[in-house]
Amino acid sequence: xxxxxxxxxxxGENLLIDDENVTxxxxxxxxxxxxxxxLFAMKLVxxxxxxxxxxxxxxxxxxxxxxxxxxxxxxxxxxxxxK
Amino acid sequence: xEKDVEIKCVVWDLDNTIWQGVLMEGSNVSLMPxxxxxxxxxxxxxxxxxxxxxxxxxxxIEKLRELGLEEYFIYPEIHWDAKxxxxxxxxxxxxxxxxxxxxxxxxxxELEEVQTAHPExxxxxxxxxxxxxxxxxxxxxxITVDSARRRKxxxxxxxxxxxxxxxxxxxxxxxxxxxxxxxISEAGEEDLKRAEELTVRTNQLNAxxxxxxxxxxxxxxxxxxxxxxxxxxxxKYGTYGKIGLALIHMxxxxxxxxxxxxxxxxxxxxxxxxxxxxxxxxAKKQNKYLLADxxxxxxxxxxxxxxxxxxxxxxxxxGQGTYVLENNLENIQExxxxxxxxxx
Numbered sequence: 144x145x146x147x148x149x150x151x152x153x154x155g156e157n158l159l160i161d162d163e164n165v166t167x168x169x170x171x172x173x174x175x176x177x178x179x180x181x182l183f184a185m186k187l188v189x190x191x192x193x194x195x196x197x198x199x200x201x202x203x204x205x206x207x208x209x210x211x212x213x214x215x216x217x218x219x220x221x222x223x224x225x226k
Numbered sequence: 227x228e229k230d231v232e233i234k235c236v237v238w239d240l241d242n243t244i245w246q247g248v249l250m251e252g253s254n255v256s257l258m259p260x261x262x263x264x265x266x267x268x269x270x271x272x273x274x275x276x277x278x279x280x281x282x283x284x285x286x287i288e289k290l291r292e293l294g295l296e297e298y299f300i301y302p303e304i305h306w307d308a309k310x311x312x313x314x315x316x317x318x319x320x321x322x323x324x325x326x327x328x329x330x331x332x333x334x335x336e337l338e339e340v341q342t343a344h345p346e347x348x349x350x351x352x353x354x355x356x357x358x359x360x361x362x363x364x365x366x367x368x369i370t371v372d373s374a375r376r377r378k379x380x381x382x383x384x385x386x387x388x389x390x391x392x393x394x395x396x397x398x399x400x401x402x403x404x405x406x407x408x409x410i411s412e413a414g415e416e417d418l419k420r421a422e423e424l425t426v427r428t429n430q431l432n433a434x435x436x437x438x439x440x441x442x443x444x445x446x447x448x449x450x451x452x453x454x455x456x457x458x459x460x461x462k463y464g465t466y467g468k469i470g471l472a473l474i475h476m477x478x479x480x481x482x483x484x485x486x487x488x489x490x491x492x493x494x495x496x497x498x499x500x501x502x503x504x505x506x507x508x509a510k511k512q513n514k515y516l517l518a519d520x521x522x523x524x525x526x527x528x529x530x531x532x533x534x535x536x537x538x539x540x541x542x543x544x545g546q547g548t549y550v551l552e553n554n555l556e557n558i559q560e561x562x563x564x565x566x567x568x569x570x
Contacts, residue, residue, distance in 0.1 A: 174535070179559065180496030181431060181488075181532040188531050201549075204534035206557075 146194070147216055153190055154212065157183055169212040184209075191215070197222050232426060233348065233363045234322045236268060237313060238299075239331040240279035240286055243352040249281055249289060257293055260356060267359055269298050271366060272373025274320060274380060277302040278312035278329065300380045309336050310343030320380065321490045323429060323525070328364070330355060368419040368440070372467035382464045383491065401495070402564040404461040408497050410504055411570035413454040413471075418443045420468045421456060424487060431488040431498050431532065435523035438485070451476050457501055459492055466492055470501055481509045483518035486529075493528070496562055502536050503559050504567075510555045522547035 147169070158173055167173055187209060188199055199222075208218040241248045244265075247255035268275060275298055279286060283304040290296040301319045303312030309331070317324055324346040331337050332352035341349045350358070358364055366373065390400055413421060418440050425437045438446075446452045457470030469489040475482040483505060488498040509516040518538055520530060536559065538551035561567055 174559075179499070179535060180494070181498045181528050182494050182496075184531045184535045185528040188527075201530070201534070201540065204531060205539070206535050206537055209535065 146219070147212065149194070150212055150215060154187070157186055172210045174206060174210045191219065195219055195223060197226060230363065231325050232366060233273060233328045234326040234427070235274040235276055235316065235320055235328070236358070236364070237276045237278050237316055237327060237329045239336065239352065240277060240281055242332040243330055243355070245293070249285055255289065258355065262295070264355065264358055265295060265298050268364065269377055270374060271364065271369055272376040273364060274377060275299050276316045277304060278309045278316070279304050280306050298377070300377060300384065308339060310340050313340055313344055313347060321493070366423070368423060370420040370423055372420050373423065375467070379464070379467060379491070386463050398564060404564070406459060406461045406495065406565045407568060408500060408565050409458045409568040409570060410455055410501065413443070413447050413456045415444065415447070417456045417468060418447065421454070421471055424468070424471050424489065425485070428487040428489055429523070429525045430490050430528045431493060432523070432526050433483070433486045433529050433533070434519050434521040435526060436485060436521070446473060457488070457497065459495065459497055470497065472501060472505060474505065480515045480517055481512070483516065485519070497565065498532060499536065499559060500561055500565060500567065502532065503561060506536070506553060506555055506558045510558070516553045516555060517541065518551045518553070520549045520551055
Protein backbone atom coordinates (compact mmCIF):
# COMPACT_ATOMS: atom_id res chain seq x y z
CA UNK A 144 0.00 0.00 0.00
CA UNK A 145 2.68 2.48 -0.99
CA UNK A 146 0.21 5.15 -2.11
CA UNK A 147 -1.25 5.50 1.35
CA UNK A 148 1.81 7.45 2.40
CA UNK A 149 1.47 9.80 -0.51
CA UNK A 150 -2.11 10.51 0.45
CA UNK A 151 -1.10 11.12 4.06
CA UNK A 152 1.57 13.48 2.89
CA UNK A 153 -0.75 15.36 0.54
CA UNK A 154 -3.36 15.86 3.22
CA GLY A 155 -0.77 16.88 5.78
CA GLU A 156 0.60 19.50 3.43
CA ASN A 157 -2.68 20.95 2.24
CA LEU A 158 -5.04 20.81 5.16
CA LEU A 159 -5.43 23.89 7.27
CA ILE A 160 -4.90 22.82 10.83
CA ASP A 161 -4.65 25.34 13.61
CA ASP A 162 -2.21 23.49 15.75
CA GLU A 163 1.02 22.56 14.04
CA ASN A 164 1.63 19.68 16.41
CA VAL A 165 -1.64 17.94 15.80
CA THR A 166 -1.35 14.37 14.55
CA UNK A 167 -3.99 12.13 13.08
CA UNK A 168 -4.40 8.47 12.36
CA UNK A 169 -5.70 6.86 9.21
CA UNK A 170 -9.14 6.60 10.79
CA UNK A 171 -9.45 10.16 12.06
CA UNK A 172 -11.92 12.34 10.27
CA UNK A 173 -9.77 15.23 9.12
CA UNK A 174 -12.81 17.12 7.93
CA UNK A 175 -13.67 17.55 11.58
CA UNK A 176 -10.15 18.52 12.58
CA UNK A 177 -9.17 21.18 10.14
CA UNK A 178 -11.15 23.65 8.21
CA UNK A 179 -11.84 22.14 4.81
CA UNK A 180 -12.38 24.82 2.21
CA UNK A 181 -13.40 24.48 -1.44
CA LEU A 182 -9.88 24.77 -2.67
CA PHE A 183 -8.64 21.93 -0.48
CA ALA A 184 -11.58 19.77 -1.51
CA MET A 185 -10.94 20.41 -5.18
CA LYS A 186 -7.19 19.86 -4.82
CA LEU A 187 -7.78 16.55 -3.07
CA VAL A 188 -10.17 15.32 -5.77
CA UNK A 189 -7.79 16.48 -8.51
CA UNK A 190 -4.84 14.85 -6.80
CA UNK A 191 -6.55 11.49 -6.53
CA UNK A 192 -7.89 11.60 -10.10
CA UNK A 193 -4.59 12.54 -11.64
CA UNK A 194 -2.56 10.14 -9.56
CA UNK A 195 -4.72 7.12 -10.35
CA UNK A 196 -6.03 8.22 -13.72
CA UNK A 197 -9.73 7.78 -13.14
CA UNK A 198 -12.67 10.09 -12.69
CA UNK A 199 -14.58 10.33 -9.46
CA UNK A 200 -18.31 10.24 -10.18
CA UNK A 201 -20.88 12.43 -8.49
CA UNK A 202 -22.21 9.64 -6.30
CA UNK A 203 -18.69 8.92 -5.08
CA UNK A 204 -18.09 12.54 -4.12
CA UNK A 205 -19.60 11.69 -0.78
CA UNK A 206 -17.82 13.19 2.17
CA UNK A 207 -17.66 9.74 3.76
CA UNK A 208 -15.36 8.53 1.00
CA UNK A 209 -12.94 11.35 1.64
CA UNK A 210 -13.14 12.03 5.35
CA UNK A 211 -10.53 9.57 6.55
CA UNK A 212 -7.40 8.23 4.92
CA UNK A 213 -8.65 4.66 5.21
CA UNK A 214 -11.96 5.49 3.54
CA UNK A 215 -10.19 7.25 0.73
CA UNK A 216 -7.82 4.32 0.22
CA UNK A 217 -10.82 2.01 0.12
CA UNK A 218 -12.48 4.13 -2.57
CA UNK A 219 -9.29 4.19 -4.62
CA UNK A 220 -8.86 0.42 -4.40
CA UNK A 221 -12.46 -0.17 -5.41
CA UNK A 222 -12.10 2.12 -8.40
CA UNK A 223 -8.79 0.59 -9.48
CA UNK A 224 -10.31 -2.86 -9.37
CA UNK A 225 -13.21 -1.81 -11.62
CA LYS A 226 -11.05 0.06 -14.10
CA UNK B 227 -21.83 32.11 -28.00
CA GLU B 228 -18.29 31.97 -26.61
CA LYS B 229 -17.55 35.03 -28.69
CA ASP B 230 -19.86 37.08 -26.50
CA VAL B 231 -18.02 36.36 -23.29
CA GLU B 232 -16.85 39.55 -21.62
CA ILE B 233 -13.14 40.24 -21.87
CA LYS B 234 -11.59 40.47 -18.41
CA CYS B 235 -8.00 41.10 -19.38
CA VAL B 236 -6.25 42.72 -22.34
CA VAL B 237 -2.67 41.55 -22.81
CA TRP B 238 -0.51 44.04 -24.70
CA ASP B 239 2.70 43.69 -26.60
CA LEU B 240 5.01 46.74 -26.22
CA ASP B 241 7.21 47.40 -29.30
CA ASN B 242 5.19 48.79 -32.20
CA THR B 243 2.00 48.12 -30.27
CA ILE B 244 1.87 50.39 -27.22
CA TRP B 245 4.72 52.46 -28.50
CA GLN B 246 6.20 53.15 -31.91
CA GLY B 247 9.66 51.71 -32.35
CA VAL B 248 11.72 48.96 -30.81
CA LEU B 249 13.04 49.68 -27.35
CA MET B 250 16.17 47.55 -27.67
CA GLU B 251 17.16 49.36 -30.84
CA GLY B 252 17.47 52.67 -29.07
CA SER B 253 15.30 54.43 -26.54
CA ASN B 254 13.54 56.83 -28.91
CA VAL B 255 10.16 55.22 -28.72
CA SER B 256 6.96 57.25 -28.47
CA LEU B 257 3.43 56.24 -27.54
CA MET B 258 1.03 55.32 -30.32
CA PRO B 259 -1.59 58.01 -30.87
CA UNK B 260 -4.53 57.78 -28.40
CA UNK B 261 -3.06 54.71 -26.71
CA UNK B 262 -2.82 56.54 -23.41
CA UNK B 263 -6.51 57.28 -23.43
CA UNK B 264 -7.42 53.76 -24.55
CA UNK B 265 -5.47 52.16 -21.71
CA UNK B 266 -6.94 54.50 -19.11
CA UNK B 267 -10.48 54.03 -20.39
CA UNK B 268 -10.21 50.24 -20.33
CA UNK B 269 -8.86 50.52 -16.80
CA UNK B 270 -11.81 52.64 -15.69
CA UNK B 271 -14.17 50.02 -17.14
CA UNK B 272 -12.66 47.44 -14.80
CA UNK B 273 -10.81 45.57 -17.54
CA UNK B 274 -7.44 44.33 -16.36
CA UNK B 275 -4.38 44.87 -18.50
CA UNK B 276 -1.17 42.91 -18.62
CA UNK B 277 1.92 42.80 -20.81
CA UNK B 278 3.48 40.06 -22.91
CA UNK B 279 6.61 41.48 -24.50
CA UNK B 280 9.91 40.08 -25.64
CA UNK B 281 12.13 42.72 -24.12
CA UNK B 282 14.56 43.52 -21.39
CA UNK B 283 12.49 43.63 -18.18
CA UNK B 284 14.25 46.53 -16.44
CA UNK B 285 14.39 48.70 -19.54
CA UNK B 286 10.77 48.10 -20.47
CA ILE B 287 9.43 48.77 -16.97
CA GLU B 288 11.55 51.91 -16.75
CA LYS B 289 10.13 53.11 -20.05
CA LEU B 290 6.55 52.42 -18.95
CA ARG B 291 7.21 54.35 -15.77
CA GLU B 292 8.61 57.26 -17.75
CA LEU B 293 5.51 57.24 -19.96
CA GLY B 294 3.30 57.25 -16.86
CA LEU B 295 1.67 53.91 -17.65
CA GLU B 296 3.42 51.43 -15.35
CA GLU B 297 0.67 51.35 -12.73
CA TYR B 298 -1.97 50.29 -15.26
CA PHE B 299 -0.51 46.83 -15.82
CA ILE B 300 -0.58 43.81 -13.60
CA TYR B 301 1.60 40.73 -13.88
CA PRO B 302 3.89 42.02 -16.66
CA GLU B 303 5.51 39.16 -18.60
CA ILE B 304 8.62 40.74 -20.05
CA HIS B 305 11.28 38.24 -21.09
CA TRP B 306 12.31 36.21 -24.14
CA ASP B 307 10.11 33.16 -23.71
CA ALA B 308 7.20 32.32 -26.00
CA LYS B 309 4.16 34.57 -25.65
CA UNK B 310 1.89 31.57 -25.26
CA UNK B 311 3.84 30.86 -22.07
CA UNK B 312 3.39 34.49 -20.93
CA UNK B 313 -0.34 34.29 -21.54
CA UNK B 314 -0.55 31.01 -19.61
CA UNK B 315 1.22 32.69 -16.66
CA UNK B 316 -1.08 35.70 -16.74
CA UNK B 317 -4.13 33.46 -16.93
CA UNK B 318 -2.93 31.44 -13.94
CA UNK B 319 -1.98 34.48 -11.88
CA UNK B 320 -5.27 36.30 -12.42
CA UNK B 321 -7.23 33.03 -12.32
CA UNK B 322 -9.60 33.76 -15.20
CA UNK B 323 -10.74 31.76 -18.23
CA UNK B 324 -8.64 31.79 -21.40
CA UNK B 325 -11.76 32.84 -23.29
CA UNK B 326 -11.82 36.13 -21.35
CA UNK B 327 -8.35 37.18 -22.53
CA UNK B 328 -7.70 39.45 -25.51
CA UNK B 329 -4.16 39.66 -26.87
CA UNK B 330 -2.85 42.54 -28.99
CA UNK B 331 0.39 42.30 -30.96
CA UNK B 332 1.83 43.77 -34.17
CA UNK B 333 3.49 40.55 -35.32
CA UNK B 334 1.55 37.87 -37.16
CA UNK B 335 3.95 35.27 -35.86
CA GLU B 336 3.17 36.07 -32.22
CA LEU B 337 -0.58 36.22 -32.82
CA GLU B 338 -0.48 32.83 -34.47
CA GLU B 339 1.77 31.27 -31.86
CA VAL B 340 -0.64 32.35 -29.11
CA GLN B 341 -3.72 31.37 -31.08
CA THR B 342 -2.37 27.88 -31.73
CA ALA B 343 -1.47 27.27 -28.11
CA HIS B 344 -4.62 28.90 -26.72
CA PRO B 345 -7.47 28.71 -29.23
CA GLU B 346 -9.84 30.39 -26.77
CA UNK B 347 -7.83 33.63 -26.56
CA UNK B 348 -9.03 36.44 -28.80
CA UNK B 349 -6.06 37.70 -30.83
CA UNK B 350 -6.14 41.12 -32.42
CA UNK B 351 -3.59 42.79 -34.65
CA UNK B 352 -2.10 46.00 -33.25
CA UNK B 353 -3.23 48.01 -36.29
CA UNK B 354 -6.79 47.50 -35.03
CA UNK B 355 -6.12 49.03 -31.61
CA UNK B 356 -8.19 52.14 -32.13
CA UNK B 357 -11.32 50.02 -32.47
CA UNK B 358 -10.85 48.35 -29.08
CA UNK B 359 -12.97 50.79 -27.09
CA UNK B 360 -15.96 50.10 -29.34
CA UNK B 361 -15.67 46.32 -29.05
CA UNK B 362 -18.86 45.15 -27.28
CA UNK B 363 -16.91 42.56 -25.33
CA UNK B 364 -14.89 45.40 -23.81
CA UNK B 365 -18.02 47.31 -22.83
CA UNK B 366 -19.45 45.84 -19.64
CA UNK B 367 -23.08 46.75 -19.08
CA UNK B 368 -22.34 48.37 -15.75
CA ILE B 369 -19.27 49.96 -14.27
CA THR B 370 -19.50 49.28 -10.55
CA VAL B 371 -17.41 50.46 -7.63
CA ASP B 372 -15.78 47.06 -7.69
CA SER B 373 -14.98 47.19 -11.39
CA ALA B 374 -13.46 50.65 -11.16
CA ARG B 375 -11.09 49.55 -8.42
CA ARG B 376 -10.51 46.06 -9.82
CA ARG B 377 -6.89 46.69 -10.85
CA LYS B 378 -6.10 48.09 -7.42
CA UNK B 379 -7.59 44.97 -5.83
CA UNK B 380 -5.43 42.73 -7.99
CA UNK B 381 -2.39 44.78 -7.11
CA UNK B 382 -3.20 44.33 -3.41
CA UNK B 383 -3.58 40.64 -4.17
CA UNK B 384 -0.13 40.55 -5.67
CA UNK B 385 1.31 41.97 -2.45
CA UNK B 386 -0.64 39.37 -0.48
CA UNK B 387 0.76 36.59 -2.63
CA UNK B 388 4.27 37.84 -2.12
CA UNK B 389 3.66 37.96 1.63
CA UNK B 390 2.24 34.44 1.49
CA UNK B 391 5.34 33.18 -0.31
CA UNK B 392 7.58 34.72 2.29
CA UNK B 393 5.56 33.35 5.15
CA UNK B 394 7.03 30.01 6.07
CA UNK B 395 4.50 28.69 8.58
CA UNK B 396 1.43 26.57 7.83
CA UNK B 397 -1.12 28.40 5.72
CA UNK B 398 -3.68 28.59 8.48
CA UNK B 399 -1.25 30.64 10.51
CA UNK B 400 -0.69 32.81 7.45
CA UNK B 401 -4.43 33.32 7.01
CA UNK B 402 -4.63 34.37 10.63
CA UNK B 403 -2.13 37.17 9.96
CA UNK B 404 -4.46 38.69 7.37
CA UNK B 405 -7.11 39.82 9.91
CA UNK B 406 -9.93 38.93 7.57
CA UNK B 407 -13.38 40.38 8.08
CA UNK B 408 -16.20 38.69 6.22
CA UNK B 409 -19.59 40.41 6.06
CA ILE B 410 -22.83 38.78 4.99
CA SER B 411 -25.74 41.14 4.45
CA GLU B 412 -29.05 41.30 2.67
CA ALA B 413 -28.62 42.98 -0.70
CA GLY B 414 -29.63 46.61 -1.00
CA GLU B 415 -30.49 48.27 -4.26
CA GLU B 416 -26.96 49.69 -4.45
CA ASP B 417 -25.57 46.14 -4.52
CA LEU B 418 -27.49 44.98 -7.57
CA LYS B 419 -25.21 46.19 -10.34
CA ARG B 420 -22.33 44.40 -8.72
CA ALA B 421 -24.56 41.37 -8.12
CA GLU B 422 -25.41 41.20 -11.81
CA GLU B 423 -21.74 41.57 -12.65
CA LEU B 424 -20.86 38.69 -10.31
CA THR B 425 -23.36 36.37 -11.96
CA VAL B 426 -21.76 37.15 -15.32
CA ARG B 427 -18.12 36.97 -14.25
CA THR B 428 -17.98 34.04 -11.84
CA ASN B 429 -17.26 30.55 -13.12
CA GLN B 430 -15.54 28.10 -10.77
CA LEU B 431 -17.58 28.58 -7.63
CA ASN B 432 -20.92 29.19 -9.27
CA ALA B 433 -23.72 26.77 -8.53
CA UNK B 434 -25.84 27.28 -11.63
CA UNK B 435 -24.03 29.57 -14.05
CA UNK B 436 -27.34 31.36 -14.52
CA UNK B 437 -26.92 35.08 -15.07
CA UNK B 438 -29.41 37.48 -13.53
CA UNK B 439 -30.11 41.00 -14.71
CA UNK B 440 -30.36 44.02 -12.47
CA UNK B 441 -34.11 44.10 -12.99
CA UNK B 442 -34.57 40.44 -12.11
CA UNK B 443 -32.43 40.83 -9.02
CA UNK B 444 -34.42 43.84 -7.94
CA UNK B 445 -37.66 41.86 -8.12
CA UNK B 446 -36.06 39.05 -6.12
CA UNK B 447 -34.70 41.48 -3.55
CA UNK B 448 -38.17 42.86 -2.86
CA UNK B 449 -39.87 39.47 -2.74
CA UNK B 450 -40.83 38.38 0.75
CA UNK B 451 -40.19 34.76 -0.20
CA UNK B 452 -36.60 35.35 -1.18
CA UNK B 453 -33.45 36.32 0.57
CA UNK B 454 -30.63 37.74 -1.52
CA UNK B 455 -27.33 37.80 0.38
CA UNK B 456 -24.15 39.62 -0.61
CA UNK B 457 -20.75 39.01 0.93
CA UNK B 458 -17.84 41.33 1.33
CA UNK B 459 -14.33 40.50 2.40
CA UNK B 460 -11.54 42.73 3.63
CA UNK B 461 -8.17 42.16 5.20
CA LYS B 462 -5.25 44.24 6.36
CA TYR B 463 -4.18 44.93 2.77
CA GLY B 464 -7.53 46.37 1.73
CA THR B 465 -10.94 45.29 0.60
CA TYR B 466 -11.66 42.54 -1.90
CA GLY B 467 -15.01 44.20 -2.53
CA LYS B 468 -18.31 42.40 -2.86
CA ILE B 469 -17.27 38.90 -3.76
CA GLY B 470 -20.10 36.52 -3.04
CA LEU B 471 -23.81 36.08 -3.60
CA ALA B 472 -26.52 33.69 -2.49
CA LEU B 473 -30.18 33.52 -3.38
CA ILE B 474 -32.47 31.62 -1.04
CA HIS B 475 -36.07 30.79 -1.81
CA MET B 476 -37.86 30.47 1.54
CA UNK B 477 -40.71 27.96 1.40
CA UNK B 478 -43.07 26.53 3.97
CA UNK B 479 -41.01 23.55 5.07
CA UNK B 480 -37.70 24.11 3.36
CA UNK B 481 -35.25 26.64 1.98
CA UNK B 482 -33.94 26.33 -1.53
CA UNK B 483 -30.57 27.75 -2.41
CA UNK B 484 -31.26 28.77 -5.99
CA UNK B 485 -27.97 30.48 -6.67
CA UNK B 486 -24.68 30.70 -4.91
CA UNK B 487 -21.38 32.03 -6.15
CA UNK B 488 -18.07 33.22 -4.83
CA UNK B 489 -15.44 35.16 -6.78
CA UNK B 490 -12.37 33.21 -7.85
CA UNK B 491 -10.15 35.82 -6.22
CA UNK B 492 -11.06 34.63 -2.73
CA UNK B 493 -11.14 30.93 -3.40
CA UNK B 494 -8.19 30.15 -1.14
CA UNK B 495 -9.70 32.06 1.76
CA UNK B 496 -12.35 29.53 2.71
CA UNK B 497 -15.17 32.05 2.63
CA UNK B 498 -17.36 30.03 0.27
CA UNK B 499 -17.55 27.34 2.90
CA UNK B 500 -18.30 29.98 5.56
CA UNK B 501 -21.23 31.28 3.51
CA UNK B 502 -22.52 27.75 3.02
CA UNK B 503 -22.21 27.01 6.75
CA UNK B 504 -24.05 30.22 7.58
CA UNK B 505 -26.96 29.35 5.29
CA UNK B 506 -27.11 25.80 6.67
CA UNK B 507 -27.16 27.07 10.25
CA UNK B 508 -29.89 29.60 9.50
CA ALA B 509 -32.06 26.99 7.79
CA LYS B 510 -31.61 24.66 10.71
CA LYS B 511 -32.50 27.41 13.18
CA GLN B 512 -35.78 27.92 11.31
CA ASN B 513 -36.45 24.16 11.30
CA LYS B 514 -36.36 23.95 7.55
CA TYR B 515 -34.56 21.42 5.45
CA LEU B 516 -32.26 22.70 2.75
CA LEU B 517 -32.20 22.10 -0.99
CA ALA B 518 -29.76 23.56 -3.49
CA ASP B 519 -29.80 23.90 -7.25
CA UNK B 520 -26.72 22.82 -9.12
CA UNK B 521 -26.12 22.90 -12.84
CA UNK B 522 -22.95 21.48 -14.38
CA UNK B 523 -21.52 24.23 -16.60
CA UNK B 524 -18.31 22.39 -17.37
CA UNK B 525 -16.36 24.88 -15.32
CA UNK B 526 -17.90 24.73 -11.88
CA UNK B 527 -16.82 21.36 -10.59
CA UNK B 528 -15.30 23.06 -7.57
CA UNK B 529 -18.77 24.19 -6.55
CA UNK B 530 -20.09 20.66 -7.00
CA UNK B 531 -17.30 19.25 -4.82
CA UNK B 532 -17.93 21.96 -2.21
CA UNK B 533 -21.62 21.07 -2.03
CA UNK B 534 -20.97 17.34 -1.78
CA UNK B 535 -18.28 17.75 0.84
CA UNK B 536 -20.60 19.99 2.84
CA UNK B 537 -22.95 17.00 3.03
CA UNK B 538 -25.30 17.72 0.14
CA UNK B 539 -26.68 14.66 -1.61
CA UNK B 540 -28.44 14.20 -4.88
CA UNK B 541 -32.21 14.33 -4.63
CA UNK B 542 -33.02 14.84 -8.28
CA UNK B 543 -31.13 14.78 -11.57
CA UNK B 544 -32.52 15.39 -15.04
CA GLY B 545 -29.65 13.35 -16.53
CA GLN B 546 -28.39 16.41 -18.38
CA GLY B 547 -26.35 18.13 -15.73
CA THR B 548 -29.08 19.77 -13.67
CA TYR B 549 -29.40 18.60 -10.09
CA VAL B 550 -31.30 19.33 -6.94
CA LEU B 551 -29.21 18.55 -3.88
CA GLU B 552 -30.41 18.07 -0.34
CA ASN B 553 -28.69 18.56 2.98
CA ASN B 554 -29.96 16.97 6.17
CA LEU B 555 -28.12 19.62 8.23
CA GLU B 556 -26.71 17.06 10.63
CA ASN B 557 -23.09 18.06 10.13
CA ILE B 558 -22.35 21.73 9.72
CA GLN B 559 -18.78 22.87 9.56
CA GLU B 560 -17.87 25.45 12.18
CA UNK B 561 -16.50 28.83 11.12
CA UNK B 562 -12.71 29.00 11.06
CA UNK B 563 -10.93 31.03 13.75
CA UNK B 564 -9.02 33.15 11.30
CA UNK B 565 -12.08 35.03 9.99
CA UNK B 566 -14.23 37.52 11.85
CA UNK B 567 -17.78 37.11 10.68
CA UNK B 568 -20.27 40.00 10.59
CA UNK B 569 -23.94 39.52 9.85
CA UNK B 570 -25.79 42.66 8.90
